[in-house]
Amino acid sequence: MxxxxxxxxxxxxxxxxxxxxxxxxxxxxxFRSGKPHTDRTRSNFVFGNVFLHLHSVRTHRWTLRWATTAGLGIASTAAFLITLVTGVLLMFYYKPYPDAAYDSIKDIHFVVPTGRFIRNIHRWAANVMVVTVILHMARAFYTGAYRKPREFNWLIGMGLFVTTLGLSFTGYLLPWDQLAYWAITIGANIAQSPREVTDALGITEWFDPGGFQRLLLLGSDTVGAEALIRFYLLHVMLLPLVLTALMAVHFWRIRKDGGIVRPADADQRLAKREEAVYPVFTEAPAKTYQLAAIVRGRTTAVGRGPENTVPSMPHLFYAELAVLMLTAAICLALSLVSDAPLKELANPAVPENPAKAPWYFLGLQEMVAFSAFMGGIGIPSIVIIGLGLIPFLDREESGTGEWFGGPGGWPLVKQATAFGLGTAILIEALVIRFGWIREWFPGVSQLVVTLINPGTVLTLIYGLYSVWLVRRYNSTRAGALGLFTVFLCGFLVLTIIGVYFRGPNWEFYWSPSDWPKH
Amino acid sequence: MTVKAREQKSRLDPEPMPRRDFLGLSAIWAMGAALFFSLLGMLRLPKAAVLSSPSKKFRITLPKALAAGEAYVPPGRAVAVFRDDAGVHAISTTCTHLGCIVKPTTEGFECPCHGSLFAADGSVTRGPAPRSLDWLKVQGSGDAWIVDEESRVPPGTREQA
Missing domain, CATH: 1.20.5 (Single alpha-helices involved in coiled-coils or other helix-helix interfaces)
Structure with a gap:
């Protein structure tokens, strides 16, 4: 019993x-490995997790210096995650149809609980993402991170840059207000601008890539319901998917290409560390070494000891989390002080005056005010192709991993900055004060204006300056340093003029308070 | 396939492709071609065949008191219609630069987006516009007219009332 x-x-x-x-x-x-207290469990923590194992188990101490990357790549990833979360929330209420879109945004702004705040965060995070992506690209360039073996990842990064701009541009139409409608009308007509050339040659009837691009983008011949649903599809589905796929490749390649770029003598330059704090390999992580033994060629660990590396958990991950929190804090703070704009309902009969695109496109808009095709398609294509060619044209090795490394170095970059800013301001001042070819010789052929306008002249001067640098320093890296710097400066000058000094009819004004009342 | 002992080849010579490899490669290339062409076919979908925009041909009634050189803009349309002694003509007010709507002024037209200026006959006088504004076909008599936005006519063409 x-x-x-x-x-x-x-x-x-x-x-x-x-x-x-x-x-x-x-x-x-x-988390099968238990708490990450020893080197072995810390390693397990990383490669036992599908999300974390894009990182390597150990991170070089050079990578963790603030000055190596400034955390810009992680910041742009964080901004993307923030737009992802807030974007999904906005989709609960947004209706992508012309009659309903504007009202639904108004609802989000005035009625939906926290709607205005979420929309502000979405908009600010998108802006932060554009800024950090540009800065991240500059960091990768100035530290020579595009060089062998990272050429392909540089190209992936350019894809991410273009996709980021595409996401911003498609998001701009969705509120269906005056600002959105006219910015997209201008954008769609830039897509059509190859007609400027085909018209001048008289071949548009047979060969019309411009009209085709515009039709594909708008699904119609005007910005209407078809265009809105297309932009919505691109914004919430197609481009985020592309971006996510590219991000996965980008991160994976960082690791496969040997981690964040560092100078060849990084180990000597780092201060001796205190062995007692993080002893190398309290327990041998057998697994990684077995893998490393059979993998040939350049991986993070082959042929190198674990010296000067620290466990990614916690050192790298905590640093990344700190950047994530900082990015989120910046977006929240900006959202509290500044609301996302919403103008009147879109009116296809009366253009917004001035009709300004988002700030990062105003440099382009400044150039399309000279020639639609050259400013909107020609010069951007030259810049994109040039950026993509840089890693294949500069095959030098000196200065890799150092800020402004290579022949010329920081003095060259300073000189190029002065030259880039000066030339751009000079040409803009000339155009604003004296006009351009059409004002001097009325009736001049359009082809001449397309080929010779302030934008192409500036591009040509920048190109020649860079060739001169290659000869002067007898180094392709010097030319690349100069070229990247002057184009960055040109972008800066055109963008600032577009944002602050252009008013109604795209006239130059010192201040918006001088704009004519109407 | 059979290889005779006498014809033993150097290892540097290209190997003849065995039949099975050939069939296998053909299958893979056929699959690739099928995927490529079906993808091309799918890409036809986003190119709209029929446009959903409103009719490009519309009726207007000119105001009786329309002075010579004064523009009449039908509501909701990007067209300016003029009447003078020589007849009636219509000029498209869609800027040839980037599609903004130009505003008729006493001297001609001005574009608010990038500052292009046009003379009264639509020709470019200033700014980035690549060509002059389109003249559109008009038909009718008295005050009742039909404007066809899809038919361009040479500049200077006027229809007698």
Whole structure:
């Protein structure tokens, strides 16, 4: 009689113990390696997790210096995550149809709980993403991170840059207000601008890539319901998918290309570390070494000891989390002080005056005010192709991993900055004060204006300057440093003029308070 | 395939492709071609065949008191219609630069987006516009006219009332 009672009590007790232990066991089953206290469990923590194992198990101490990357890549990733979360929230209420779109944004702004705040965060995070992507690209360029073996990742990064701009541009139409409608009308007509050339040559009837691009973008011949649903599809589905896929490749390649770029003598330049704090390999992580032994060629660890590396958990991950929190804090703070704009309902009969695109496109808009094709397609294509060619034209190795490394160095960059800013301001001042070819010779052929306009002249001067640098320093890196710097400066000058000094009819004004009242 | 002992080849010579490899490669290339062409076919979908925009041909009634050189803009349309002694003509007010709507002024037209200026006959006088504004076909008599935005006519063409 007594035996079954004991059995029963034991089983109940076991059940109770299991119940109490369930949360701990759930955690154990999720993170199988236990708490990351030793080098071995820290390694397991990284490669036992599908999301974390894009990182390597150990991180070089050079990578963790603030000045190596300034955390810009992680910041742009963080901004993307923020737009992802807030974007999904906005989709609960947004309706992508012309009659309903404007009202739904108004609802989000004035009625939906926290709607205005979420929309502000979405907009600010998008802006932060554009800024950090540009700065990240500049960091990669100035530290020579595009060089062998990272050429391909530089190209992936350019894809990410273009996709980021595409996401911003498609998001701009969705509110369906005056600002959105006219910015997209101008954008779609830039897509059509190859007609400027085909018209001048008289071949548009047979060969019309411009009209085709515009039709594909708008799905119609005007910005209407078809265009809105297309932009919506691109904004919430197609481009985010492309971006995510490219991001995965980008991150994976960082690791496969040997981690963040560092100078060849990084180990000597780093201060001796305190061995006692993070001893190398308290337990040998057998797994990584077995892998490293059979992998040939350049991987992070082959042929190198673990010296000067620290476990990615916690050092790298905590740094990344700090950047994520900082990015989120910046977006939240900006959202509290400044609301996302919403103008009147779109009116296809009356253009907004001035009709300004988002700020990062105003440099382009400044150039399309000279020639639609050259400013909107020709020069951007030259810039994109040039950026893509840089890693294949500069095959030098000196200065890799150092800011402004290579022949010329920081003095060259300073000189190029002065030259780039000066030339751009000079040409703009000339155009604003004296006009351009059409004002001097009325009736001049359009082809001449397309080929010789302030934008192409500036591009040509910048190109010649860079060739001169290659000869002067006898180095392709010097030319690349100069070229990248002057184009960055040109972008800056045109953007600032577009944002602050252009008013109605795209006339030059010193201040918006001088704009004519109407 | 059979290889005779005498014809043993150097290892540097290209190997003849065995039949099975050939069939396998053909299958892979056929699959690639099928995927490529079906993808091309799918890409036809986003190119709209029928445009959903409103009719490009519309009726207007000119105001009786329309002075010579004064523009009449039908509501909701990007067209300016003029009447003078020589007849009636219509000029498209869609800027040839980037599609903004130009505003008729006493001297001609001005574009608010990038500052292009046009003379009264639509020709470019200033700014980035690549060509002059289109003249559109008009038909009718008295005050009732039909404008066809899809038919361009040479500049200077006027229809007698």
């Amino acid at each position: 007594s035996a079954p009672v004991i059995e029963q009590r034991t089983a109940l007790r076991v059940f109770r113990d299991n119940l109490l232990a369930a949360p701990r066991r759930l955690l154990d089953s999720a």
